[in-house]
Amino acid sequence: TQLLEQSPQFLSIQEGENLTVYCNSSSVFSSLQWYRQEPGEGPVLLVTVVTGGEVKKLKRLTFQFGDARKDSSLHITAAQPGDTGLYLCAGPLLYNFNKFYFGSGTKLNVKP
């Protein structure tokens, strides 16, 4: 069983649409990171959320950390083809800072 469950697994949308990706766990995390990965490349860090209830914005991307630090969401407004990729959430469990657990990822395809 995955410690971090991501949904949906696949998402194919038209340019300009909005979408939300979810990352859920029954465990408490010290922090959660969101990464974007393109085929054949390593994941690239987008953001880190640390405080329960925290909301961070990165241009058209909005990241939220759940109050209990067990879940997170990524919302993309007006998606563009450049947003296409595999979105991964990850993080270390509380007080276990050097072991990062990864979700299985959400594969996003934004069609022009």
Add this chain to the structure above:
Amino acid sequence: ETGVTQTPRHLVMGMTNKKSLKCEQHLGHNAMYWYKQSAKKPLELMFVYSLEERVENNSVPSRFSPECPNSSHLFLHLHTLQPEDSALYLCASSQDQSGQMNTEAFFGQGTRLTVV
């Protein structure tokens, strides 16, 4: 450019070969990781080194042998691999700060390994 460099980017090896993957980080971090990413599977943590000591070995077969000679370099030595070991091998680093909640991992571009 994430500050973590992996070589080679691509590697094809036979099942009787011995090869090594190299990772170098220029971020001044004190923890380094090897991950395996297979098709249709989530990233699997293989090894963790913190302050050059191995702190995690996630039930990885002995045909994979990590080495961390200093805090900037990490190797993964490979021998007698199987075709199912073909995958993208990713190295990452982080600054392990006990008590700090915002530890972040930075990844290299990976080595695409094919075992034939």
